[in-house]
């Protein structure tokens with residue numbers, strides 16, 4: 001996203017949209033009480049558990065947990081990105097997106113580049129299938145075991161050896177040259193001359209998630225040619241850090257895969273498909289990025305990394321580990337599968353067959369196990385020194401995360417290796433960090449406690465009640481999971497009482513709180529507004545009592561190690577008297 005759409009615009013847009021007719025336009029919904037239901041489009045089921053609430057402007061599946069507002073629906077179901085979803089909704093509502101500069105121009109420009117690439121995809125493919133020039137390429141692919149059907153499915157092609165094949169084939173004139181350079185297909189040699197970027201290579205077209213061609217990967221035929229793989233450069237439509245080879249063919253299927261396998265190269269993806277394993281993707285000659293992982297988790301709950309058994313594979317695994325760590329915790333699951341020495345997915349699946357390969361995917365190592373194993377290789381765990389070294393190495397990895405859900409399994413794993421108890425390890429880790437680690441029980445992002453959850457739920461069910469809450473700032477500083485979210489929701493509703501849950505949810509997209517609010521999707525309630533108001537009052541009172549108790553404990557705790565100041569003594573007395 002190159003610029004930020006103002007929140008007020010998104011609020012207005014979501015207030016206008018009707019999620020029932022939006023979703024109803026994609027598949028049919030049945031009325032059930034105040035809501036509408038259907039069989040979930042995101043998982044397979046026979047009885048409907050996918051529910052759309054017109055009040056909340058929100059959908060939620062009780063089967064698989066898929067949920068979101070109108071924007072989320074377009075992203076998840078129509079495979080749009082965030083900006084496209086906004087544009088689509090705004091267009092439907094007759095609203096114009098605040099100008100971010102050159103939006104339309106960009107679109108026209110991209111369309112032109114897609115068209116050029118589409119022509120070249122078809123041309124290279126025809127050359128591979130039919131041309132004399134591609135005899136060796138065809139032979140090579142046959143030797144690698146690729147069938148004609150697979151060549152067609154992946155539109156594999158061949159770029160002839162000449163330096164000006166494309167200019168001649170497509171009669172590119174001077175005026176058009178610039179576009180072809182932008183598309184990454186021609187390279188400027190001097191003022192008047194260009195030449196083909198890809199020559200004498202087997203060509204793998206790369207398509208984005210919507211199926212538009214955005215670039216190529218080209219592979220040499222013999223081992224002495226360099227580089228072995230050549231990718232399109234970054235262009236206005238091709239950003240390697242955001243794209244994955246093979247994702248298009250996975251996402252345009254109606255059913256979502258239960259896992260996605262990340263492999264290192266195009267040939268791996270293709271070889272796996274040929275063996276019947278259809279859920280793999282490859283990065284495009286770049287290291288895995290945070291954006292890649294976010295993308296993967298949009299389509300599957302489990303991501304399995306598969307790395308070659310050589311040293312390059314080990315390095316790639318270590319990098320992936322660093323990117324993956326902050327993503328841990330529900331509902332994401334990351335696993336690692338390391339192949340035997342000198343094998344890649346292509347060679348190995350052919351050796352052991354589909355079933356065994358799938359078994360290895362299923363039993364791939366959980367991230368915690370893989371992390372500890374890869375780190376402990378450098379430590380002699382029979383010696384105290386080695387154990388300390390391991391703890392320190394783990395410590396440096398854990399600094400990236402404060403999430404208990406992630407830290408705990410890793411500590412358990414270290415404990416298993418070193419035979420040191422978890423509680424001792426916890427202390428050891430705190431000790432070596434000199435206070436840089438947040439305390440082990442991070443309160444901010446864990447699931448809200450029942451009391452906080454109830455308070456938030458009441459506000460979400462009856463947003464008008466927020467107006468009646470006085471002195472919300474007194475809730476600040478309470479050490480309970482979910483308090484920050486509660487304060488945020490209160491503040492938003494006090495300012496804009498008519499906000500829907502959909503708009504509140506939208507605020508938190510891609511923030512640390514997205515997961516928390518997802519667990520708080522408002523339930524149908526039998527309470528009246530008056531009853532809810534009383535409940536809310538009671539819950540807030542209890543929260544303030546918790547705060548008081550925490551203040552007392554803090555002061556008492558402090559008094560055990562150092563004398564309290566007179567101001568603190570007075571405060572403590574006042575707190576104790578009023579309880």
Ligand SMILES: [Zn+2]
Nearest residue numbers: 040043061064
């Ligand atoms: Zn579902």
